[in-house]
Amino acid sequence: MNFIIDAAIKAVKHIYQTDITPADISLQETRKEFDGQITIVTFPFTRFSRKSPEQTGTDIGEFIKNELTEVSAFNVIKGFLNISLSDQFWINQLYKNIATEDFAIAKPNGKKVMVEYSSPNTNKPLHLGHVRNNLLGYSVAEILKTAGYDVIKANLVNDRGIHICKSMLAWQLFGNGETPESTGMKGDHLVGKYYVIFDKEYKKEIEFLKGEGQTEEEAKKNAPLIKQAQTLLQKWEAGDAEVLDLWKTMNTWVYDGFGKTYKALGVDFDKFYYESNTYLLGKDIVEEGLEKGVFFKKEDGSVWIDLTNDGLDEKLVRRADGTSVYITQDLGTAQLKYNDFGMDESIYVVGNEQDYHFKVLFLILDKLQKSWAKGLYHLSYGMVDLPSGKMKSREGTVVDADDLIAEMESTAKEVTEALGKVNDFSDEEKQELYHTIGMGALKYFLLKVDPKKRLLFDPNESVDFQGHTGPFIQYTHARIKSVLARAGVNSVAQQPTELAPEERDLIVLLNRFPDTIQEAAKGHNPGLIANYVYEVAKVYNKFYHEHSILQAEDELAKQFRLQLSTASAKVISRGMNMLGIAVPERM
Template sequence: MKSYDVSHKLNLACVQAIEEAFGHEVSTNDIVLQHTRKDFDGQYTLVTFPFTRYSKLSPEETGKAIGEVLQKNCPLVKQYNTVKGFLNLEIEDQVWLDVFTTLYQDKESLSLPSTGKKVVLEYCGPNTNKPLHLGHIRNMLIGYASANLLHRVGHQVHKVNIYNDRGIAICKSMVAWKHFGEGKTPETTGTKGDHFVGEYYVAFDQAYKKEVEDLIAKGKTKEEAENNAPLLLEARAMLRQWEKGNQETLDLWNKMNCWVYDGFEQTFSRLGVDFEKHYKESDYYQDGKRLVEEGLQQGIYTQREDGSIWVDLTQEGLDEKLLLRGDGTSVYITQDMGIAEARYQDFAMDRSVYVVANEQDYHFKVLKLVLEKLGKPYGKSIFHLSYGMVDLPSGRMKSREGTVIDADDLLDEMVKTARQRTEELGKVDDLTPADAETLYHTLALSALKYFILKVNPKKRVIFNPEDSIDFQGHTGPFIQYTYVRTRSVLRLYEGKNFEQSQHALDETERDIIILLHDYCATLQRAADADDVSVVAEYAYQVARAYSKLWSEVKILNEEDENLVAFRVALSRVTGEVLADAMSILGITMPERM
């Protein structure tokens, strides 16, 4: 609890006021304080309906009785008004000025203490048969920002990635390269590694469909044709060879995966995300099999006549789940069991967060339960940070149909649009070409990241590339531009000192101070909800409030030196909070624009 926390102090004062007014003790948990709506006077509102049973009065009269006691006894409260069952409390200006003085003078006032808790957060999780796309971008941005947020509220966070590097999909790319590649490589073709391999995944699909058509034309049913197309049979055979450890197959698999990893790393760097460790599915699926066998021996799992191993989750409201096929091959849940144990051995985490699309909600319910049934300490720590899929205006993305928004192409397009819009507005006239180019990239990433992260993770996103680069309104570039304004004030009044102020606050000044006062509580609320969009919305509200101050209150031409010093100080703290909030989202702030 921060020493300057007005809401906490007011909560305690309300407890005392209710006891004095009605002779009944209540706890701080009974007090519901919220910010007052803009169309009423006041900064905090107390809901009075719950206390009518003690007052034996109407909700409005109950509020008046509490308000009278608060105004008499609580130095925080300047005046009050009641609207039906709501008591609106106006806080003394000096209280807010004292809060701001603390925020300005104490560098630790906006920090949060260490919790001592260790969190492993997995995000990205791409397949190694194709490039990253917009869906991966949403995953990575949510994951990276969530990790930053959890770190900001005091947790020790380990960011990890899982490469889905085995299975039929990568074998399809391998088969296609053997048939159509003619020995080409990313180096000989000048192609980024993940794009190069992805082209052969698409080539496989196209050739496979042609084979299916030919088989149907020869009298096969659609199902027979799809299951017996020569290319698919070859891919399945290659997967079996991989599982047997065939050296030629493993060599090709390693070569093509390395091409993909190199391409992925380039995209990670461009997007500004990183990982402490990369796990590979191929390294751990055997460990998962061992855990399944362990559960079978303990009688937790059951084996059927065909040799397959299952877990019964009907009592938990789910169904029976396959853990190991009859031929001994693993399924997705098998590898995740092995990786979960490896992570616990690596980090001994208190919480294990998986950033994965909501299509896998069922999967993670099962993973958590099967590990809990085994008595693994990391089972209960599993949390699925589920997020909605990304759609194009024309429909859902599919990587084999050409409608996917490629991550690298999208980043290129964002930079191109940022350059065009910024030059049109004349915002780079005073910058060197190198500085201007840096600004274009900074704005492009801000526009993309903010567009994605301002949406609650659980909601689907309709991504329109043209709309995402709008530099007006609820956008990342708007917040960046507001930050640049705060920096320009500091440059203009460099060396201006502020110690304390006792002036009557303008409404715009008060609004900003209240937002700054709420910053730490907002971060904690966002972390508790696993929702980084709360931070994005907060940054926007701070930027809006400062923009209003800029347009309605004199900063640059104020004659009162004390007011100038205060507003310069307010600009500094506002800029620092904006920069900190946006850094949580993975967005950097330019100094000039």
């Protein structure tokens, strides 16, 4: 709305002989209880108008109304000047802007962003927490793309370490040569099964040693299984061919399983990084930090950084024996990612239990004067709970992602069939629809809330065709497509001259789409898109119920409403696609 800003600057200059800049003007959406679409806050202008906020608003409002033909009326409520734009302005917005093919798709802005998400361990299947992570990362990446950024989707796979060796050892001891092929299990589930077996057998050994008189800590260290797992890790790090061969085989099983889950979730990646390739990185950065005086050595030879002046504590960056700690690897990986892509921003999608770790990581890189450190961002998100309680993976009570997807499809099938909506669908079409609705319900429920909030996921609540849900929005899209399929949309030269309130409200809302995308991109918040699309669906349904489309009073009104319906379907579809949610043509 730059023309409003320009007119306001001109008004202040003309009335009060004062020069102001666009930065001095605060434009807001007019609150729903007042007339108007654009609001100018007039309080800041009273310092040179020497009048009340109300009188200042009236002065400026009268000038703008006389200056701009697009302005049909204004009103002033306290220090807020509410401006109404004419029906003709909104009709032009629909035909010349909203209805165009590239509406809300921003031109490239020259900025490159990496979004790193998923980051699974290769010792177990993906669970509900991973689902939120994957959906959040994918959606943020898609929003940034639409907002004009060049985006790289990255996945750092945790494919090494003691946890991997636990699954490998349990398979060696108890597996009897089982494979995904011989068992019919997905590979990630099979490997996860042995991670759980390790934990159960390890606990038995701990209890036995405690019965022999050892303390809990002693028993944990001395249990034969943990010692064997540590030996396996040492052999892996030494490059033992037999151990590496088993590691590669079991990881291949897991990657195949992950691939199927990623496909069902509808997420993808442009670049994979593997900890087995990156865990030795960072040692050069430690030397660099010592040279710059950012790090210091203790008497035992260990290397640290003192962050007490920054409100944190001392942090170990290299052990006395010269081996890396986790943050050493992260320092090196951050440098590697920048070397590979030279991005302006690097977003880490990781749960909020790692808030402290990322605060330390980013601070260290900043102190090392890495030019790209200011572009690092931790997209911290809260845990997902089910009504049954918190997930615990090692005990085999994990809420498995594949089970969750199957449950969502089953729930979607129940609800859809109960409503009798699929009587004329083939079996294949039904299965595709149940998957689309089930995944739409799951994704929308997890993405509509602010990422930082912990949330309770209720599968039944999420599949509600009348609620604040994905299926409600999907059904609205299908309804619009059904209307459009029954009536041909013609591009008419003639346009209406007046709008009904419901038509105007819908156009005003659709017009906000580009700004909403930019705001969601800036805040890394898919919830803004999710809630915006829900508003569009709600406002469209109100318009649909108030005004006949196919039986409109004349051909002009019919074609206009069809154009408005086409634009609404496009915005809903694009908005949902940014959330990774498919919208069916019919339901």
